[in-house]
Amino acid sequence: MTPVTAILLTGLGTYLLRAVFIVTASRRSLSPAVLSFLEYVGPAVMAALVVSMTAGSSGLSQMKTPELGGLCAAAVVARYSSGHLYSLIAGMTVFWLLRAFL
Amino acid sequence: MNAQSETQVPADRDIIRDALLATFSLFIPVIPFTLVFGVVVAESGLSATLGWSSSPIIFSGAAQITLLSLLGEGASTAAAATAALIVGARHLLYSAAVAPQFQHQPRWFRWLAPYVLIDQVFALLKLHQHTDPRAYRLYYLATGFGFWSLWMLFTALGLILGPTVPESWGLAFAAPVMFVSLLVGMVDSRPKLVAAIVGAVLMALLLGVPNRGGLMIAALVGMAAGAVMERWPR
Numbered sequence: 001m002t003p004v005t006a007i008l009l010t011g012l013g014t015y016l017l018r019a020v021f022i023v024t025a026s027r028r029s030l031s032p033a034v035l036s037f038l039e040y041v042g043p044a045v046m047a048a049l050v051v052s053m054t055a056g057s058s059g060l061s062q063m064k065t066p067e068l069g070g071l072c073a074a075a076v077v078a079r080y081s082s083g084h085l086y087s088l089i090a091g092m093t094v095f096w097l098l099r100a101f102l
Numbered sequence: 103m104n105a106q107s108e109t110q111v112p113a114d115r116d117i118i119r120d121a122l123l124a125t126f127s128l129f130i131p132v133i134p135f136t137l138v139f140g141v142v143v144a145e146s147g148l149s150a151t152l153g154w155s156s157s158p159i160i161f162s163g164a165a166q167i168t169l170l171s172l173l174g175e176g177a178s179t180a181a182a183a184t185a186a187l188i189v190g191a192r193h194l195l196y197s198a199a200v201a202p203q204f205q206h207q208p209r210w211f212r213w214l215a216p217y218v219l220i221d222q223v224f225a226l227l228k229l230h231q232h233t234d235p236r237a238y239r240l241y242y243l244a245t246g247f248g249f250w251s252l253w254m255l256f257t258a259l260g261l262i263l264g265p266t267v268p269e270s271w272g273l274a275f276a277a278p279v280m281f282v283s284l285l286v287g288m289v290d291s292r293p294k295l296v297a298a299i300v301g302a303v304l305m306a307l308l309l310g311v312p313n314r315g316g317l318m319i320a321a322l323v324g325m326a327a328g329a330v331m332e333r334w335p336r
Contacts (some may be wrong), residue, residue: 018216099272
């Protein structure tokens with residue numbers, strides 16, 4: 001296989017992962033239990049992504065005061081405002097300030 | 103369409119405007135990712151054109167960066183593609199979660215929509231739920247292809263600018279900040295809070311699993327914890 005093949009296979013695989021339920025299950029009714037379970041995809045995946053991305057390749061040692069402070073500031077602003085941009089500005093500002101002064 | 107439904111369903115231009123505004127504000131934290139993408143392509147030894155071609159073909163930042171990083175490190179192409187698909191496995195959950203909204207959608211949309219089902223589009227669909235099928239379709243297409251257009255443009259710019267931005271700026275931290283913002287908007291009940299906490303804690307415990315394979319486990323256990331909490335007697 002060449003890099004071109006790898007890119008094409010990954011593209012096809014990614015599409016299939018995204019399409020499988022939309023294309024095949026969209027005409028069937030899902031049971032209430034399954035629908036209830038799927039309600040939690042967003043919170044569970046987003047929370048896991050936050051930890052995964054913050055830790056990066058260095059693991060939990062990467063999560064220090066600036067990172068935790070930035071995430072907390074972003075969460076507080078997101079709780080009390082409707083704009084994701086405000087949350088981003090707050091989170092990055094606290095992150096940079098804590099990194100500069102600690 | 104009767105007068106009552108006209109008042110309930112927003113006008114097309116309002117839906118598209120809301121979708122594009124949300125897309126632009128959510129794309130800002132993604133820009134550092136496009137710079138990282140540029141660095142990864144430069145270090146992989148692949149041509150810039152081939153590296154960029156992964157944007158329209160895969161359209162998943164994390165999967166693209168994983169694939170190109172591993173190819174650059176000399177991994178076999180099969181291993182690199184497998185790892186990239188493991189990283190992107192969460193899209194399976196997104197597909198299942200949005201599938202009920204596709205029961206009344208036309209066939210062409212069911213085949214087209216998955217191509218742009220990325221993290222941010224999924225989150226926006228959960229935050230701005232449109233019950234009218236046409237409104238849902240418009241919002242989906244505007245956010246999906248809004249992100250797509252910006253990703254194509256900025257990954258091309260990232261190839262040029264990425265290698266010039268110092269890593270010490272810590273711009274990559276913008277991505278988890280964005281996801282925290284999305285997460286807070288989704289947590290509107292105690293079971294969802296439990297799902298988020300369990301997902302986060304388990305992910306922290308499973309960081310050592312190769313290729314972030316722990317992400318799916320953490321997500322599934324978090325979802326199960328939320329569902330159990332929902333039925334828990336108070």
